[in-house]
Amino acid sequence: MDGRLLASGYPDSYLKDLNKHVVFLGTRFDIDKQGNFYVSYEVDSLIYVYDYDYNPLATYGFQGNEMNLDYLSIYDYKTCRSNYRKERQTKGHYYWLEFVDETQTLFRSYRKTGENDGLQIFNEGKLIGDVEVPKNLRVMGYIDPYYYSYIVPKLDENDDSLIIYRFRL
Structure with a gap:
């Protein structure tokens, strides 16, 4: 793969078994100050980098540790609807991407087992x-000398709390 997407708009990793990826069709992206796009698909271990005109610049990435990749094959709407929440809570996927221009650092959060x-x-x-990080952690930015991240814990539907972390590399 040279960084190009197939006509469907998804990388070829999706088309190998689309029935297993139907719950994970999300795309995450961020844009740097030069206008380059950093794109991550929920079940593709690669990160795709494109310029402002969407020409491929680079492809890199590795599969996350301890990801449950035993996706359920879903062939119809009813099966998808009844299994959607459990699949997203228990199966490995990449759910957040943040590029920090000041340090040229990209962070990608992913669902693990456990x-x-x-x-x-x-x-x-x-x-x-x-x-390893707490469930649902998302890096949101950088103010020298710290990176900042957050979690929306959603302990119940009335919970509107937010947990913020700061850290250094």
Whole structure:
């Protein structure tokens, strides 16, 4: 794969078994100050980098640790609807992407098996860390010298709390 998308708009990893990926059709992206796009698909381990005109610049990435990739084959709307929530809560997928211009660092959050999720940290396209983080953690930005992230815990539908973390690399 050279960074191009197939006519469907998804990378070829999706078309290998589309019935297993129907619940995970989300796309996450961020744009840097030069107008380059960093794109991640929910069940594709690669990150695609495109310029302002959507010409491919780079492709990099690694599968996250301890991801449950045993996706349920879903052939119809009814099966999809009844299994959607459980699949998204228990199966591995990449759910957040944030590029920090100041440090040329890209963060990608992913669903793991167990109590924690994973966070991949790339600097200039190289994986420099893959760490366990609390469920649903999303990096949101950088104010020197700290990176900031948050979690919306949603303990129940009336819970509107927000947990914010700050950290350094």
